[in-house]
Amino acid sequence: MKAIPEIAKSFSTEEKIKEAARKVFTQKGYAATRTRDIAEEAGLNLALLNYYFRSKEKLFDIIMTETFQVFMQSIVEIINDEQTTMNEKIEKMVSRYIDTLTIHPDIPLFIISEIKADPKKFMSKTGMSQHFQNSFLKKQMMELAMANKTPLINPLHIMLNMMSLTIFPFVANPIIQNIGGLSKEQFNEMMQERKKLIPIWISSMIAPTGYSADKKQD
Amino acid sequence: MKAIPEIAKSFSTEEKIKEAARKVFTQKGYAATRTRDIAEEAGLNLALLNYYFRSKEKLFDIIMTETFQVFMQSIVEIINDEQTTMNEKIEKMVSRYIDTLTIHPDIPLFIISEIKADPKKFMSKTGMSQHFQNSFLKKQMMELAMANKTPLINPLHIMLNMMSLTIFPFVANPIIQNIGGLSKEQFNEMMQERKKLIPIWISSMIAPTGYSADKKQD
DNA sequence: TTAAAAATTAATCATTTGATTTAATAATTT
DNA sequence: AAATTATTAAATCAAATGATTAATTTTTAA
Numbered sequence: 274m275k276a277i278p279e280i281a282k283s284f285s286t287e288e289k290i291k292e293a294a295r296k297v298f299t300q301k302g303y304a305a306t307r308t309r310d311i312a313e314e315a316g317l318n319l320a321l322l323n324y325y326f327r328s329k330e331k332l333f334d335i336i337m338t339e340t341f342q343v344f345m346q347s348i349v350e351i352i353n354d355e356q357t358t359m360n361e362k363i364e365k366m367v368s369r370y371i372d373t374l375t376i377h378p379d380i381p382l383f384i385i386s387e388i389k390a391d392p393k394k395f396m397s398k399t400g401m402s403q404h405f406q407n408s409f410l411k412k413q414m415m416e417l418a419m420a421n422k423t424p425l426i427n428p429l430h431i432m433l434n435m436m437s438l439t440i441f442p443f444v445a446n447p448i449i450q451n452i453g454g455l456s457k458e459q460f461n462e463m464m465q466e467r468k469k470l471i472p473i474w475i476s477s478m479i480a481p482t483g484y485s486a487d488k489k490q491d
Numbered sequence: 492m493k494a495i496p497e498i499a500k501s502f503s504t505e506e507k508i509k510e511a512a513r514k515v516f517t518q519k520g521y522a523a524t525r526t527r528d529i530a531e532e533a534g535l536n537l538a539l540l541n542y543y544f545r546s547k548e549k550l551f552d553i554i555m556t557e558t559f560q561v562f563m564q565s566i567v568e569i570i571n572d573e574q575t576t577m578n579e580k581i582e583k584m585v586s587r588y589i590d591t592l593t594i595h596p597d598i599p600l601f602i603i604s605e606i607k608a609d610p611k612k613f614m615s616k617t618g619m620s621q622h623f624q625n626s627f628l629k630k631q632m633m634e635l636a637m638a639n640k641t642p643l644i645n646p647l648h649i650m651l652n653m654m655s656l657t658i659f660p661f662v663a664n665p666i667i668q669n670i671g672g673l674s675k676e677q678f679n680e681m682m683q684e685r686k687k688l689i690p691i692w693i694s695s696m697i698a699p700t701g702y703s704a705d706k707k708q709d
Numbered sequence: 710t711t712a713a714a715a716a717t718t719a720a721t722c723a724t725t726t727g728a729t730t731t732a733a734t735a736a737t738t739t
Numbered sequence: 740a741a742a743t744t745a746t747t748a749a750a751t752c753a754a755a756t757g758a759t760t761a762a763t764t765t766t767t768a769a
Contacts, residue, residue, distance in 0.1 A: 286746085286747090301522075301608070302520070302522065302604070303523075304519075304520065304522040304523035305521075305522035305523075305608065307725085307726065307727085308726075308727060308728085309725095309726075309727090317747085317748095318747060318748050318749080319727090319728090319748090320728085320729075320730090320747080320748070320749090321746085321747070321748090322727090322728090323727080323728055323729075324746085324747090327728095328727075328728075329726095329727065329728090382603065382604065382607065384666075385600065385662060385663050385666065386520070386600065386604060388665050388666060389600065389664075389665055390519070390523065392665045396665060396669055399669075401666065401669050401670050402669055402670055402671075402672050404670075405670050405671075406672065426688075427681075427684075429670070429671045429681070430681075430684075430685070430688065432670070433659075433660060433667060433671075434656060434692070436659065436663070437655040437656050437659035437660065438652060438655050438656065440659065440663075441651075441654065441655035441658065441659040441662070442651060442655065444603060444659070444662060445603050445654070445658075446607075447606050447607055447610045447614060448602075448603065448606060448619065449651060451614055451617075451619050451620050452619050452620060452622075452623050452647070452650070453620075453623075453647045453651075454620050454624065463645075463647070463648075466645075466648075467648070470644075470648065474652070474692070474695075474696050477692075477695045477696065478692050478695065504716080504717090525755085525756065525757085526756075526757060526758085527755095527756075527757090535717085536717060536718050536719080537718095537757090537758090538717075538718070538719085538758085538759080538760090539716080539717070539718090540757095540758095541757080541758055541759075542716080542717080545758095546757075546758075547756095547757065547758090
């Protein structure tokens with residue numbers, strides 16, 4: 274009867290398994306991943322996976338939670354920074370997303386797919402809703418709309434637009450590369466361009482002269 | 492040895508299987524779908540699936556191809572219509588996407604996930620690249636940039652923005668609903684709002700006063 | 710009506726896959 | 740060094756799953 278290994282010891286193999294699992298799970302998703310894939314990727318025997326993590330699902334939960342948390346944490350810090358303006362926050366978020374996703378392009382599709390596969394499992398414990406609703410950023414957005422006498426665009430739209438413009442290209446990467454006829458490098462260059470462009474676009478949404486043909490500005 | 496049934500006959504069961512397959516595949520993806528799920532969804536014996544379609548993979552390929560083609564076809568028509576302006580095309584695309592995806596919200600994540608799982612299998616035969624590169628829309632975009640003396644924003648950015656702003660909310664639906672604290676109905680209302688907003692936003696990207704209020708429209 | 714063809718079903722096969730067991734090896738303790 | 744414990748590997752199990760078979764029912768058409 275194998276005892277469960279203590280936390281401190283055998284850090285190395287445990288981490289090897291987690292790294293392999295992170296790679297294979299984010300690349301192929303839970304259902305398409307075989308525990309044997311993970312063992313092979315880690316260069317370790319299959320039995321170790323269950324020895325250290327009891328089951329595929331438990332290992333997956335750990336990976337999923339960690340991935341999601343890392344992904345959220347950096348954003349939460351940015352949106353609650355009381356020292357930066359709204360525009361600076363948007364710049365920072367866009368910049369951080371693009372830098373992170375250039376290195377780990379699989380993460381968003383992974384998170385989205387797995388949340389969809391079992392929404393209540395992951396949706397409950399994140400508290401994403403509060404993060405945004407109570408954020409300093411949301412306050413700033415609403416104040417700015419007042420100050421500018423601009424008709425208030427739901428802050429959710431703005432946040433959603435920032436995420437859409439930034440994250441979607443990575444999610445739909447193979448399709449986008451194909452439509453644009455881009456190599457991996459050209460795609461990354463384009464995303465670097467967008468680091469500058471997206472904040473400009475978002476700004477122009479908030480303080481718009483943008484209402485084109487039918488409504489003349491005066 | 493069972494003969495392969497002729498095309499005309501037993502339309503009903505064949506269609507029942509395809510409908511069931513369409514539903515389950517788009518909902519759960521290829522890997523997470525069991526052929527038994529499809530049989531049950533169709534209310535039919537498992538063996539019929541292989542009787543009519545030989546294998547899970549062959550059935551899947553049919554569903555995938557059809558789904559993708561329907562999705563592309565309507566867009567290709569719009570972007571090559573020589574009677575409409577660029578702005579009208581964008582309005583139409585956004586509108587059609589949102590209407591379609593409100594009814595079939597699973598389609599984009601399905602297509603994206605499965606293309607990612609096997610890019611060469613699906614990417615080759617679509618010819619998406621040509622569709623856009625040779626489109627009347629792209630010509631219009633470039634001409635408009637000239638005429639307006641606007642610095643040319645890569646038409647790919649514009650197309651990508653349109654798709655991002657329109658499709659991403661559906662792809663990330665559970666997360667977006669959670670962040671915004673929205674019910675399914677409220678989410679759909681928001682997407683109806685975006686039907687009007689997205690074309691405005693895109694316009695303001697193309698002919699921008701958007702660079703933080705320093706350039707007046709005349 | 711009847712014989713052939715096609716459609717449908719229940720039972721079963723073979724492979725895959727998550728998980729376990731048992732034995733061997735390495736590390737640590739006494 | 741001997742004993743104990745931790746770690747690793749090979750073999751195997753049991754359930755899930757895609758696919759097939761053989762028997763039965765239904766439909767077609769002569």
